[in-house]
Amino acid sequence: MEVNNMEMEAKTQESSQSPSGLIILWREIVRDKLALVSLIFLVLITTFVYGIALFLDQSEIIKVDLFAIHEPPSKEFWLGTDYGGRDVFGQLIIGTRNSLSIGILVTLMTGVIAIVFGLVAGYFGGAVDNILMRILDFFMVLPFLMIVIVFVSIVPKYSILSFSLIMTAFLWMGKARLFRAKALQESELDYVQAARTLGTPSIKIMFTHVFPNIYSIIIVAMTLALANNIGLESGLSFLGFGFPESTPSLGTLMSYARNPQTLEYRWWIWLPAAILILLIMLSIRNVGEALKRATDARQRRG
Amino acid sequence: MAFLEIKDLKVHFPIKGGIFGRTVDHIKAVDGVSLAVEKGMTYGLVGESGSGKTTTGRAVLGLNKVTDGKIIYNGRDITSLRGSKLDYRKDIQMIFQDPYSSLNPKKRVLDIVSEPLKNYEKLSRQEIKKRVQELLELVGLSPESIVKYPHQFSGGQRQRIGVARAIALKPKIIIADEPVSALDVSVQAQVLNFMQDIQSELDLTYIFISHDLGVIKHMCDHIGIMYRGRYVEEGTTEAIFNDPQHIYTKRLVAAIPDINPRNREKQLHFRQEVETEYEQSYNDYFDEDGLAFQLQTISDKHSVALPERS
Numbered sequence: 089m090e091v092n093n094m095e096m097e098a099k100t101q102e103s104s105q106s107p108s109g110l111i112i113l114w115r116e117i118v119r120d121k122l123a124l125v126s127l128i129f130l131v132l133i134t135t136f137v138y139g140i141a142l143f144l145d146q147s148e149i150i151k152v153d154l155f156a157i158h159e160p161p162s163k164e165f166w167l168g169t170d171y172g173g174r175d176v177f178g179q180l181i182i183g184t185r186n187s188l189s190i191g192i193l194v195t196l197m198t199g200v201i202a203i204v205f206g207l208v209a210g211y212f213g214g215a216v217d218n219i220l221m222r223i224l225d226f227f228m229v230l231p232f233l234m235i236v237i238v239f240v241s242i243v244p245k246y247s248i249l250s251f252s253l254i255m256t257a258f259l260w261m262g263k264a265r266l267f268r269a270k271a272l273q274e275s276e277l278d279y280v281q282a283a284r285t286l287g288t289p290s291i292k293i294m295f296t297h298v299f300p301n302i303y304s305i306i307i308v309a310m311t312l313a314l315a316n317n318i319g320l321e322s323g324l325s326f327l328g329f330g331f332p333e334s335t336p337s338l339g340t341l342m343s344y345a346r347n348p349q350t351l352e353y354r355w356w357i358w359l360p361a362a363i364l365i366l367l368i369m370l371s372i373r374n375v376g377e378a379l380k381r382a383t384d385a386r387q388r389r390g
Numbered sequence: 391m392a393f394l395e396i397k398d399l400k401v402h403f404p405i406k407g408g409i410f411g412r413t414v415d416h417i418k419a420v421d422g423v424s425l426a427v428e429k430g431m432t433y434g435l436v437g438e439s440g441s442g443k444t445t446t447g448r449a450v451l452g453l454n455k456v457t458d459g460k461i462i463y464n465g466r467d468i469t470s471l472r473g474s475k476l477d478y479r480k481d482i483q484m485i486f487q488d489p490y491s492s493l494n495p496k497k498r499v500l501d502i503v504s505e506p507l508k509n510y511e512k513l514s515r516q517e518i519k520k521r522v523q524e525l526l527e528l529v530g531l532s533p534e535s536i537v538k539y540p541h542q543f544s545g546g547q548r549q550r551i552g553v554a555r556a557i558a559l560k561p562k563i564i565i566a567d568e569p570v571s572a573l574d575v576s577v578q579a580q581v582l583n584f585m586q587d588i589q590s591e592l593d594l595t596y597i598f599i600s601h602d603l604g605v606i607k608h609m610c611d612h613i614g615i616m617y618r619g620r621y622v623e624e625g626t627t628e629a630i631f632n633d634p635q636h637i638y639t640k641r642l643v644a645a646i647p648d649i650n651p652r653n654r655e656k657q658l659h660f661r662q663e664v665e666t667e668y669e670q671s672y673n674d675y676f677d678e679d680g681l682a683f684q685l686q687t688i689s690d691k692h693s694v695a696l697p698e699r700s
Binding site (some may be wrong): 089277278281282283284285286287288289297300301 | 482
C-alpha cells in the first residue's frame with residue numbers, strides 16, 4: 089500500500105510538469121535542430137550587435153570622409169567604406185541594431201494593441217465585436233505604403249520611436265483578427281461561463297482565463313510578425329522611405345546596390361547587409377514555424 | 391412565497407437573415423415556463439435535447455438573456471439585474487454538464503476552487519488555502535490535490551472539483567445541469583449520492599436538470615417535464631411516475647428499462663400500448679404546431695398540459 093502510494097505520488101509529480109505551454113514550445117524547438125541553431129544564432133547576433141553598438145559612435149561613423157571613398161576592406165575599415173567614405177562595418181552593426189529595434193518595438197506595440205482589441209471583441213462578442221471589427225476593417229483598407237510615404241515627407245526628422253508608431257498604426261489588424269477568433273472560441277467554453285457565475289469581473293476573466301489559454305498562439309503570431317516587420321522596415325529603407333542615410337539601417341546599405349558600379353565592383357557595401365537580413369529573417373521564421381507546430385498537437389515532433 | 395419562483399419565463403433567440411441581418415424569426419428555446427421551488431427540495435427538469443431545460447437554468451443565473459417573464463429569488467426580482475446588484479449570484483451557483491470544458495486547463499485546483507472566494511470574501515492566502523483544502527475533503531478529494539491541474543484527474547474527480555467550486559460560497563441554490571451525464575455509469579451514483587449528502591449537510595436547494603429519468607427519480611421531490619420550450623407535465627415525483635397523464639410523459643416512463651427479466655413481456659406490452667395511444671391521440675395532446683398546451687391543474691400536486699376541454 090505504502091509503495092503503491094509512493095508510486096502514485098511519483099507519477100503525478102512527473103505529469104504535473106507537462107501542461108505548461110512554454111515547456112511544450114521549448115521542447116519543440118529543441119527537437120527541431122534547425123530551429124535550435126536558428127535560435128542560438130539569433131541570440132548571438134542580437135547580443136553581439138547590441139553589445140558592439142555600445143562602443144561605436146554613430147556620429148563618427150556617419151561622418152563623410154572624402155579621402156576614404158569606396159575603400160575596399162582593410163585593417164582600418166573591416167568592411168571597406170561607402171561612397172561617402174563611411175565605415176560599412178560600423179553602419180552594418182548600427183543598422184542591424186536599428187532594424188532589430190524597430191522590428192521588436194513594432195511587434196510588441198502591435199501585439200499589445202492586437203491582444204487587447206482581440207480579447208475585448210472576442211470575449212464580449214455581439215455588438216461590441218461588430219463595432220470593433222468595422223473599425224478594424226477601416227484600418228485594413230487604408231493604403232499603408234502611401235501613408236508611410238506621406239508621413240516621411242511631412243515629418244522632417246523622425247526617430248526610431250515615431251517610425252515604429254506609424255508602422256504600428258497599420259500593422260496590428262491581422263493579429264487582432266486572429267486573436268479575436270481564438271478568444272471567441274475560448275469564450276464559448278464552460279469555464280468562462282463558470283467564471284461569470286462565480287462573480288469574476290469581465291476584465292479579470294479576459295486576462296486571467298482567456299488570455300492564458302490563447303497565449304501560445306499569440307507567441308507564434310508575434311514571432312512570425314517579427315520577421316515580417318524587420319523585412320518591412322528594410323524594404324521601406326531600401327525604397328528610400330525609411331530612415332535617412334544619417335541613421336544607418338540594413339535597408340539603406342542594401343539600397344546602395346541600386347548603383348550598378350557598386351553592385352558589380354563593391355560587394356563589401358551591400359553583400360554583408362543582404363546576407364544578414366536573409367539570415368535573421370530565415371532564423372526567425374524557422375523558430376516561428378517550430379513554435380507554430382508546437383501549438384498544434386498533431387504536427388508536434390517533440 | 392416560494393424560495394425561487396419562475397413566472398412565465400420566455401427566452402427567445404433571434405434568427406438573423408436577409409441582407410441587413412434583420413431578425414426574421416425567433417427560436418423559442420423557453421416559451422412560458424413557470425415553476426416554484428421550495429427551500430431544501432430538489433426540483434427536476436426533464437426533457438429531450440433542445441427542450442429548453444438548460445436554457446431555463448442558465449436564465450436563472452443570468453447567462454442567457456430573459457426575453458419575458460420574471461425570476462423571483464427570496465422575494466426579490468432578479469430577472470435582469472446588472473453590475474453591483476448581481477450579489478445574488480453568490481447564493482445561486484451552477485454545476486456544469488461537461489467536467490472537461492468547465493475547468494480552466496491552465497489553472498491549478500487551488501486557483502479554480504478559490505476563485506469565488508477571492509471574488510466575494512476577503513481572506514488571506516493561508517485562509518483561502520485552508521478553505522480550499524476543507525472543500526476538497528468535503529467532496530472526497532485529497533487536500534494535496536490543490537497543486538494539480540484539471541487534466542490530472544478523472545472525469546468523476548473533475549466533476550467533484552466543479553462541485554467544490556460551486557459550494558465554496560455556501561450557496562442556497564445549486565443549478566445542476568446534467569451533472570452526471572458526461573460521467574461513467576460507475577461514477578454517476580457516487581457523484582449523485584455525494585450531492586445528496588451535501589444537500590442535507592449544507593441545506594441546499596437543487597434544480598436538477600437531466601434527461602435521465604432514473605437519475606431524476608432517485609434525486610428529485612418534484613419534477614417538471616419539458617418539451618420544445620414548454621411544460622407538458624409537472625408534479626411530485628410520485629404523481630409523475632405512478633400516474634403520468636400526458637402522452638409524452640407516458641412515453642418517457644415507458645422507455646425506462648426494467649432490470650427484472652420476468653417483467654420483460656409486461657414491459658413490452660405496456661410500451662406497445664403507449665405507442666398505439668400516441669399514434670391515435672397525438673392531436674389531443676399537441677396543438678397544430680406540435681407544441682404542448684397550457685398547463686391544467688388536475689390535483690394540488692399535479693398539472694398537465696391538456697387542451698381546455700375538460
